[in-house]
Amino acid sequence: MSQNKMIYLCNIISDAERDHFYFADSALKKIRGYKKILEENGVDITTLSLSSPKRAFFQKQDGTLTEDAASRMKYYLHRLIFEVARLIRYMAYLTRERKHYTTIMTYSYTTYNVLLACFGHYMLGKKIVLDYEDGLFCNRTRHRYYSFLEKIILKISSGCVLINTGLRKRLPEYMAYTVINGIFLSNGNPACHHKMSGSEKFSILYSGELNFDYGLSLLFQLFSQPGAEQIDFHITGSGDNEEELLEFIQKNPLQNVTFHGYVPLSTLKDLEARTDGFALCQNEDSPIYHTNFPSKLFHYLGSGKPVFFNQCSLFDEYESFENAFPIENMENGVNEILDMLKHREKYCPNVASGIKQHTEDSVRKLKTILFA
Structure with missing residues (x-):
């Protein structure tokens, strides 16, 4: 088994959603960026998408329920069965492939991610790294449930990837971390003189x-x-x-x-x-x-x-x-x-040299977090 092999529990956004949301496009770019740059540095990474297609299954494009889910009770029953079946399928996959990876990095903070991370840690003995993406955990008055999930995931995580240095205040003092945002910057140097059409200002x-x-x-x-x-x-x-x-x-x-x-x-x-x-x-x-x-x-x-x-x-x-x-x-x-x-x-x-150095430093820290 490769010592540098991992599974990334992420949330791959559909093309339809990406066209409407900037953050969705950025999220997908980040997922692809992780995969590309880690593979270039000798890491075998498998992305396991936890994105749920439940909207496509149970709702029309206008958001109303389909005829098969007209009953609220029937809708939620179908959804529960679907989600439980999907969770079991992912657990089976992690178990079947357990000899082929050493680390699980989890991307978002849904119940799904926490359950799968706990399963990987306690049942399969895998190292867990948290990709601390956003502030869902940080507003305790509005997101108490996310704060509860945060306590669980931080307890089993051996390292953390942050989007900014401010979030390190939420980590235990002993936990290793790196700020990874920015490692996927382009090496190109587009011209700095493009103008808005028809404007000299x-x-x-x-x-x-x-x-x-x-x-x-x-x-x-x-x-x-x-x-x-x-x-x-x-x-x-x-x-x-x-x-x-x-x-x-x-x-x-x-x-x-x-x-x-x-x-x-x-x-x-x-x-x-x-x-x-x-x-x-x-x-x-x-x-x-x-x-x-x-x-x-x-x-x-x-x-x-x-x-x-x-x-x-x-x-x-x-x-x-x-x-x-x-x-x-x-x-x-x-x-x-x-x-x-x-x-x-x-x-x-020329910004290429600064980007190159930033990328190398970030990747080195990330590999240490994932596999040390």
């Missing part, structure tokens, strides 16, 4: 959750600063504070801010290709500050274009990238952005 794209807890209010500070008329701000997404954003734009009024609303992934990719740079914000005063991390940061860094963000601890370790630019003073942020955009050929001539 610089353009900045902000895409994501329109929520003050995610730092949206920090972005407001840039719109009307002196010099902001030289920048076209393009905003996509939706969220709890979407109305406040629209009201802010209408009241001022701002000719340099375009709100696209929620856009399909294909449209978003087109906007990304034509923008001069990207903006990200994180609110350190938010109660969810350490429960999430903008995975788009690594996607943006890989483009080779300037990436602007407010100074906060979550971004500290990524400031070494040539095209990562923390804004020291948000009240004077526009001048900092303009200076960097005007001299972007100087600031981001």
Whole structure:
């Protein structure tokens, strides 16, 4: 048996769902990224998808129940039977293949994952590594059930893969961990001078959750600063504070801010290709500050274009990238952005070397977590 063979309990998103959700596309890219980069470094990895097709089985496209599941009781009975049968099938697979892998890494935090991880650990004696993807565990008032699952999975895990350094506070002190986000960045160096069609001004794209807890209010500070008329701000997404954003734009009024609303992934990719740079914000005063991390940061860094963000601890370790630019003073942020955009050929001539080093360091730590 290979000493570097593992099973990855993940959640492969269907193509139909990916077309509508940016996070789903990022999740699938991450799964494929894990597989590709680990295989290139001598790891034999098998992905076992735990994505449930129950919606396709029991519901029409409009979300209503099919005729076969018209009865609520019948619907949930069918669903229970289906889920139990699927769980047994996965347990049988893990048992049958137990001689061919040493480690199980579990991706998301459903009951499915915890049950299978416990089965692999207690019944098969396998090493468990937790891929700590998001903040489902971190809000104890809203997600007590996830906090319960967290306690179980951390108890049996020998190591953890994090999306940001803030989440390490939730780990036992003895647990080994690595921050893996960013190891799948492209080695290419796309040009830093693409323009939005029909515009001679610089353009900045902000895409994501329109929520003050995610730092949206920090972005407001840039719109009307002196010099902001030289920048076209393009905003996509939706969220709890979407109305406040629209009201802010209408009241001022701002000719340099375009709100696209929620856009399909294909449209978003087109906007990304034509923008001069990207903006990200994180609110350190938010109660969810350490429960999430903008995975788009690594996607943006890989483009080779300037990436602007407010100074906060979550971004500290990524400031070494040539095209990562923390804004020291948000009240004077526009001048900092303009200076960097005007001299972007100087600031981001080649990001490949930094990406290569970051990748090598991350993979080395990941292999230690998985197989040491």
